[in-house]
Amino acid sequence: MPKPPRKDYWQAAMVIIISSIVLIASLFMISPLSRQKEITVSGNKNAIESQLIEELGIKKSDYLTTLLFQASRFERNLKSKDKWVKEAKLVYHFPNQFTLRVKEYRIIAYRQTDKGYVPILENGTRVDTVNASELPGSFVTINLDQEKEVRKLVQKLAKLDKSLVDSIKVISSVDSSSTKDLLLLEMKDNNSVRVPLSEIDTKLPYYSKIKKNLTDGSIVDMEVGLYSTTADIEASIAKHKTTATTESSENASNDENTDSTQASEANSQEGSQSVTQATVSQ
Template sequence: MPKKKNDPPKEQPELTEWQKRNIEFLQKKKQQAEEERVLREKLRIEKKAQFQPDLIEKDNNEKSEDGENVKKEKSFKKSFGKLSLKSKRKKEKKPKTKEQRARKQAMPIFLLASLAILISLFLISPFSKQKDITVSGNKNSQTQELIQALQVKQTDYFFTLITYNQHYINNVLKSVPWVKTARLDYQFPTHFNLTVTEHRIIAYTEKNGVYQPILENGKRIDTVQKSALPKNYIIINLDKEKDIQTLISALAKFDKTLAKNIHSISLANSNSTADLLKIEMQDGNLVRVPLSEIEKKLPYYDKIKSKLSEDSIVDMEVGIYTTTEANETETSDSSQTDVSSTTADNSQEQSETQANSSETNQTENTNNQQIEQNQSQTTNQEQAGQ
C-alpha cells in the first residue's frame, strides 16, 4: 500500500556489537581499496609520461595506415566500379545485324583478293625484273665472265634467282674452269652477290715458247707468255694426258713448300720402270721416282735434302738412296767395259763353235758317201749273181 504523507518515520533498530564491527571493517576495506586505486592511477600516469613519444609515433602510424587503407579501399571501389560499368556496357551491347555479320565473313576474302591484286600489279611492273648482281672473291676470272656464266635473263623475275639459286650456281661451275665453289646471296630488295673461290694453278705445260696453266682440278685454261709466269713454277713434260692428270692430282696434295721446290717433271726413259719420272728441283738436286709411287715417296725428299752436301741424285725407284752424277758416270763406264769384254768373249766362242760344227758336218758327209758306195756295190753283186 502507498505510504501516507502524514505517517511518522519508523525507528531504526539498534545495531548489535558484531554488526557495528562488521560495518567498520567494510568501511576500512573500502578505504584501502580507494587508496590502492589512487596509487595505481598515479603509477599509470607516470608510466604513460615515460612512453609518451612511442605512443605518439604509434598513433601516427596507425593513423597513416588507416589513411592508406582508406585510399586503397577507395581505389578498389573505383576500379570495381569501372569493371562493373564495362560489364554492364558489354551486357548492354546490341546484337550484330545480318549486314555486320556478312561484312565480317567477307573480310578474309576481301584481304586475299587485295593481296592477289597487289602481287599481280607487282609482277606486271618493271620492278619485279630488276636484278643488281655483283661478284666477289675472283682473282683470275673476269667479273663480267662470271655474271654471264650465271645465264640470268632480263625477263627472269628476281625471286626466280632466290627460288632456283642452285641452278644458277651450277651454270657458273660448269662454264668457268677457274671456279671451285660459288654462293649466290640475296640482299633486299633486288641485290644479289656472287661469291666464288678459285682453283690453284698447279703446273704448266710448254709448247713452242707458250705456256698453258693446269689447275688443281686438272682443267687447262688459256695460254700465257713466259713474262706472265710466277717466280717459281712447275713445268710438266709428259705426253699422255692420263699421266698428266694423275701427276696433277698428286701435286695438289703436296705441301706448298715441297711443290714450290719442283722445277720440271719428265719421263726418265727407264727400261725397267716404264712410269719412272725425272724431277729437277729448284735447289739443283735430281729425283727419280715412279709416277705410281710419287704421292707416297716424294714427301721424304724434305728430310733427305738437309743431309746432302752437294748436288745429288735421289733415286726412289727401288727403295731410297742418294748418289751423284760423277758416281753414276763411273759406274756406267765400268759397266760398258764389262759389257764389251763379255761381247768379245762371246763372239770368239761363237766362231769356235761354228768351226767345230763345220768339221762335224764334213765328217758326216764323208761317212754318208762311203755308206752309199757300199750299198751300190752290194746291189750290183746281187744282180750279177742272178
C-alpha cells in the same frame, strides 16, 4: 557497353599486317623493281667478272624471287661452263643486290708449247695459253706427251703439300726398262728425284724429310726403295759397266779365237796321224 575482347584486337591487327604485306609484295612484283638485279663478283683471280655473270644464265626477265629460290640452278650453270670455277655461291642482299662468291681451281703446273704456256688446273683441266710475260715468278713445268699421264700427275700433285709442289722446277719422263711410268723431277734446290708416277703422292713427301742431309746436286732414287747418289757416281758406275762389258766381249772373242785355233791344231794333228797311218799301211 562492354569492350571488345583484347583477342579480337590482335586478330584484326594480324589481318591488317598480313594484308599489307601481301599488297606491298603484289605491288613490288608488278613493278620494274622486281626484275632489277645488281650482281657483283668476289673471289675471282683469273676468271673474268663479266663472263662469270653471263655464264650464270640469268635473264633480264627473271624475278628476284627466281634468283632467291633457284640460286643452285644458276650456280650449277656457272660451274658447268667455266673451267676456272670450283665452287660458286649466290648471296642475296636487300633489296635487289647479289654477290657471286667463287672459288677457282688452283694452277698446279704449266706445259710449254710452241704457242706459249698452258696452265693446268688441279683437276687436270687445261685453260687458255698464256705468254711468258704472264707467268708467275716461280712455277712447275710438265714435259709429258700423254694427256692421260698429265691429268693423272696433276691430280696427284694437287694432293701434296703446296710447298713441296712449289719446290719442283721441271717434271719429265725417264726411259726405264723396269718402270714404265718413271719420272724425273728437277728440284729448285739443284737436286733431282726419280719416282714412279703411280707412287709420287706417297713417296715424294719423303724428300722433305731427307733433303737437309743431301749434298748439292744429289739424285734421289725412289724407283725401288729410296737411296741418294750423284751424277758423278752414276757416271763412274756407267763407265765401269761399259768397261766391264767391253772386256767381257774381248775375252769372249779371245776365247773363241783360242778355241778356233785349238780346233784347227787338233784337226791338223788328226790329219797328220791319218797320213802317217796310211803310209804305214802301204
